[in-house]
Amino acid sequence: MRDLTRFLSEWLADGGRRIGQVAITPIATGWELRHVDNLGRTDLPVKTSAEDARHLANLDDTGAFRPLKTAPNLPHGWCLQLPDVATVRVALEYFYPAMVGVAFSHRLGKLAPVSLRVTLGRQTGMYRVTQKITDEQARAMVDGFCAGCLKHRLWELEEPNATPAPAVAKAFPLLCQEACNLLVAEARKVVKSTAT
Amino acid sequence: MLRKPDSALVIAGHGSTLNPDSAAPTYDHAETLRRSGLFGEVHCCFWKEEPSFRQVLHLIDRDDIYVVPNFISEGYFTRTVIPREFELDGPVTQRGGRVIKYCDPVGNHPRMTDLLLHRAVEVAPEVDLSQTTLFIVGHGTDLNENSAVAAKREVERIQALGRFGEVRNAYMEEAPLIGNWHEDSAYPNVIVVPFFISDGLHSYEDIPVLLGISGESLGAASVNALEVFKRNPYQLRGRTLYYASAIGTEPLLADLIAEQVAAFDQQYGVINPSAAAAVT
Numbered sequence: 404m405r406d407l408t409r410f411l412s413e414w415l416a417d418g419g420r421r422i423g424q425v426a427i428t429p430i431a432t433g434w435e436l437r438h439v440d441n442l443g444r445t446d447l448p449v450k451t452s453a454e455d456a457r458h459l460a461n462l463d464d465t466g467a468f469r470p471l472k473t474a475p476n477l478p479h480g481w482c483l484q485l486p487d488v489a490t491v492r493v494a495l496e497y498f499y500p501a502m503v504g505v506a507f508s509h510r511l512g513k514l515a516p517v518s519l520r521v522t523l524g525r526q527t528g529m530y531r532v533t534q535k536i537t538d539e540q541a542r543a544m545v546d547g548f549c550a551g552c553l554k555h556r557l558w559e560l561e562e563p564n565a566t567p568a569p570a571v572a573k574a575f576p577l578l579c580q581e582a583c584n585l586l587v588a589e590a591r592k593v594v595k596s597t598a599t
Numbered sequence: 600m601l602r603k604p605d606s607a608l609v610i611a612g613h614g615s616t617l618n619p620d621s622a623a624p625t626y627d628h629a630e631t632l633r634r635s636g637l638f639g640e641v642h643c644c645f646w647k648e649e650p651s652f653r654q655v656l657h658l659i660d661r662d663d664i665y666v667v668p669n670f671i672s673e674g675y676f677t678r679t680v681i682p683r684e685f686e687l688d689g690p691v692t693q694r695g696g697r698v699i700k701y702c703d704p705v706g707n708h709p710r711m712t713d714l715l716l717h718r719a720v721e722v723a724p725e726v727d728l729s730q731t732t733l734f735i736v737g738h739g740t741d742l743n744e745n746s747a748v749a750a751k752r753e754v755e756r757i758q759a760l761g762r763f764g765e766v767r768n769a770y771m772e773e774a775p776l777i778g779n780w781h782e783d784s785a786y787p788n789v790i791v792v793p794f795f796i797s798d799g800l801h802s803y804e805d806i807p808v809l810l811g812i813s814g815e816s817l818g819a820a821s822v823n824a825l826e827v828f829k830r831n832p833y834q835l836r837g838r839t840l841y842y843a844s845a846i847g848t849e850p851l852l853a854d855l856i857a858e859q860v861a862a863f864d865q866q867y868g869v870i871n872p873s874a875a876a877a878v879t
Contacts (some may be wrong), residue, residue: 405660454630461619468619472649496642496658501650504658513695514657527679580654584647585616 410507411495412488414571422575423499423553424477433486436494438479447482453493455483460498471585472500473553473577502554505578506571509557516557516564517581519545523590533590540593548589554579601637601861606663608638609655610856611681613670614645618799622648624847625669625797631853638665638857646676652684662697662872665860671706671796671847672749690867698872702859705852706749706796712756714849719763719790722831723841732784733763734791736777736806739770750794771805778809781836789840796847803827811835812842 415434420427426439436456441447450459463469463476477498485491495503508514519541523533536544541560549556554577557564569576582590610629615621625643633641644655656664666685668677685699686692692699705711719733735757737750751768758766764786769777780789791810793802803825807813812833833840846852 404662407658407660457626468617470614470616470648496650500648501654501658505654508657517653525683527683528675583649583651588616 405507407503407507408489408492410510411492411503414575415488415491418573419571419575420573422495422502423473423577424475425495425498427491430484432484434484434488434491436483436485436491436498437481438477441479441482444480444482447480450481450483451485453483453485453490453497456494456497459483471552471583472498473502473579474551475553499577502575502577505580506576509568509576509578509580510571514557514578514580518558518562519560519582519586522558522582522587526587530587530591532594533587535594536590540597541590544589544593545586548586549579552579553577558582601857603637603663603665603860604639605661606638606665606860607640607642607659607661608632608856608860609659609664609666610641610643611652611655611666611668611670612643612645613676613796614648615799616647618797621797621799623797624845624852627848627850628669628853628856631850632857635853635857646680646684652681656685656697656699663700664697665700665702665863667702667856667859668704669796669847669856670704671794672745673704673707674745677704690863691870693870696872698870700860700863700867700870702863705855705859706746708855708859708862710855710858711749711846712753714851714855715753715792715794715846716757716760716762717851718792718843718846718849722792722843723788723790726788726790726839726841728762729764730786731764731788731790732786733757733766734769734777734780734784734789735766735794736769736771736791737794738801739773746794753794771801771809776809777806780810780840781838784838787838789838790843791840792843793845795845798845798848802845807842810840810842812840 424439425436426442428435459481460472461469464478469476483494485494526533538560555568556579557568558581568578610625612622612625622645629641629643639661642655642658644650644652650658668681670677687701690701735750735754737747739747754766754768767783769775771777775783793806795802807827813827828844831841
């Protein structure tokens with residue numbers, strides 16, 4: 404059995420203090436999470452439930468929906484105080500879904516990056532058409548679309564990304580093992596726009 | 600009573616890149632089940648949001664994993680997309696020392712009928728049901744989904760109970776159209792329950808417009824959008840109309856998700872991960 408809470412505990416014990424745009428600080432009663440831009444603020448409303456993170460992460464500062472949680476648009480103006488690492492883990496699943504587990508699998512050597520061609524190649528239904536995207540279109544799409552995401556891409560068009568993934572350090576790595584559905588949907592738009 | 604402290608439950612939903620409320624019922628049911636302590640851990644994953652179907656296995660500690668689709672019926676997602684994305688071999692997949700057990704979608708559970716009844720009575724508590732038409736509203740023209748079949752099945756079951764004056768199917772985009780509700784109902788009271796897994800533009804806006812209880816675009820998830828469920832009853836076209844939110848938002852659905860796990864064990868037996876380790 405894996406133990407992601409222990410993995411997270413060890414990271415925090417080693418001085419890990421940041422994941423994406425969330426700063427994590429030890430406090431007398433446990434751990435405090437807030438936007439990295441709000442570290443000095445003393446006027447923030449305090450939340451105390453890990454489930455509050457779900458609602459904090461759902462909309463950006465303008466009230467717009469955040470379908471991609473690793474986009475750099477985490478809202479400001481909140482403070483989340485949690486009693487232990489187990490609840491921090493739950494909160495992080497809302498702020499940065501799957502990122503702790505993906506990094507853990509990567510450390511264990513159990514994360515297999517999937518190239519964009521393989522991801523598109525298994526699509527069916529309305530996304531099957533994405534297989535028609537040209538290499539040139541795909542590279543331009545990835546360069547543009549993925550620029551709005553904090554994750555480090557472990558994949559390329561045809562093969563794994565040769566650039567080594569960032570290690571688990573004071574800033575926790577956000578790793579992308581394969582194209583997300585948002586990018587697949589974007590590929591459909593690219594192909595459809597070419598066809599018309 | 601079902602207790603699975605050594606197992607993880609994964610609730611697989613559709614999610615949305617546009618609607619901020621699409622994932623909400625899946626998260627709500629997960630939080631309910633997490634608090635219940637029935638499972639060692641409970642997680643969500645989504646087709647359109649994160650964690651994705653591809654990511655979710657990485658965030659699970661336990662090796663014994665039940666996957667329950669939070670879908671209203673069998674169809675393209677439960678038969679093609681989820682098995683493909685999870686790389687499933689069938690109902691039981693043994694891989695890398697883990698066992699992944701793929702359960703039926705929650706909408707297939709026989710007690711969905713009870714939930715629809717519960718929701719209908721809850722939204723119209725003082726109403727004489729014998730003088731009431733109940734509409735179960737589906738999308739219609741769904742791409743190879745069986746939600747219309749499931750909705751018809753539920754209508755037949757509720758009708759057979761004999762509690763309502765009549766129980767009818769209606770759809771947004773094919774006959775019988777929900778827009779004709781006043782012509783297709785024979786009773787002075789009308790209850791409308793959307794047969795969807797989450798609230799969104801269909802239940803906030805499209806169906807209310809077709810019913811005639813809302814004539815404007817309110818926008819998904821706005822406070823105004825939620826008001827449409829709070830203004831019951833509507834006096835309209837000589838009837839008293841009650842409008843409920845999507846059946847998938849019903850809190851009791853969490854029980855059915857757990858029961859799909861129990862049903863899986865009953866059908867396939869309890870397979871533990873150590874057996875998988877011996878195979879892989």
